[in-house]
Amino acid sequence: MRRFEGRRALVTGASRxxxxxxxxxxxxxxxxxxxxxRTLEPDSHPLGGSLRETAQRLARYGTRVETLTADLSDEESRSRIVPRAVELLGGPVDVLVNNAAAAIYQPLADYPLRRRRLVFEVNVHAPLDLAQAVLPGMREAGAGWIVNLSSxxxxxxxxPPFELVEPGTAMAVYGASKAALDRITHGLGAELHGTxxxxxxVQPAAAVLSEGAARLVGDTIRPDQVESLEEMVEGAxxxxxxxxxxxxxxxxxxxxxxxxGLTVHGLDARPLAGAGA
Incomplete structure (x- = not known):
């Protein structure tokens, strides 16, 4: 299966x-x-994972794989992402995946403004900025795919009484930022319809216990509240x-x-054993 042959993709939050x-x-x-x-080299982040390690895994597929370090919370840093990606890929971006996120869980009664700004900067403003930056190339090509990861x-x-999933209201600012991203997605999709x-x-139906999620909620979640990484990737x-x-x-x-009616595949695009449509 080679659906993306000849296409150029940009994926944020791709270190893990x-x-x-x-x-x-x-x-x-x-x-x-x-x-x-943000993380280029191995062993430089407490959650593990790095751009270098991801690139090494992808090298076996024989396509062009480039790495780009950037801080999505910083407007100047993220403004350089798409122009540099176009240089590295040798052409405009066909597929943009806004996956990077800032998840800071804390009760609302004392949630500081600085942290609220950081969460919305990464989860709302950065995806829209990157989408705006890839649009000219997509318009010229007459096609493009922008996929935002929600929650x-x-x-x-x-x-009341409120049936809260752990960690309860501590997730409210993060959830609010993702709700804003959903609304922007809907609006941008409507605005660009016909182009x-x-x-x-896309959001997971249940928790995907990636390195970050496992650190945040891994001890409080039940097995029936979890879906596999491969299932989430299939939908995306x-x-x-x-x-x-x-x-x-x-x-x-x-x-x-x-x-x-999708068949769930492994990350190498091979159908998983026992997976059906």
């Missing part, structure tokens, strides 16, 4: 977890990929190749797999 998984799957299916994150924390808990540019979000890459009439949508990984 879901972002690294999506980048690998895109490369396995033929895409040239620019990996973006189930956007959903409101019923109550050939698709804009969608489906939107990286979706038809033109799928745009402005807020989707859920496992629902996409079910409704579109």
């Amino acid at each position: 977890g879901i972002g690294a998984g999506i980048a690998e799957r895109l490369a396995a299916e033929g895409a040239d990929v620019v990996l973006v994150a 189930a924390t956007t959903r409101h808990a019923p109550g 050939g540019i698709r804009v969608n979000t 890459v489906a939107l990286c190749a979706c038809p033109e009439d799928v745009t402005g949508q807020v989707t859920v990984s496992l629902e996409l797999i079910r409704d579109w």
Whole structure:
């Protein structure tokens, strides 16, 4: 399966977890990929993972893989991402995956403004800035795919009494930022409808215990509240190749797999043992 042969992709937050998984799957299916994150070298982040390690894994697929360090919380740093990616890829970006996120969990009563600004800078402003930066190339090509990674924390808990999932209200600022991203996705998808540019979000149906998520909630979550990395990646890459009439949508990984009859593949694009449509 080589759906992305000849396409150029940019994936943020690609040093570990879901972002690294999506980048690998895109490369396995033929895409040239620019990996973006803050962590370049191994053993330089407490959660592990690095751009260098992701690039080494992707090298076996034979496509162009480049790394680009950037701080998405910094406007000047992120303004350089797309122009540099175009240079590295030798052409405009066809597929943009906004995966990087800032997740700072803290009760709202004492949640400081500095942290709130950081969360919204990375989770809302950076994805929109990058989307705006890739649009000229996508418009010229008459096609493009922008996929934003959202979260189930956007959903409101019923109550009172409130049925909160751990860590409860400490997730509210993060969830609010992802809700804003969902709304921007819908608006941008509607605005660009008819141009050939698709804009969608995908969120996990359950927790994906990437390195960061495991650190934040791993001890409080039940096995039935978890989905595999491969399932999340399957839903995300489906939107990286979706038809033109799928745009402005807020989707859920496992629902996409079910409704579109998808077979779950490994990160190397081979069907997983026992996986069915």
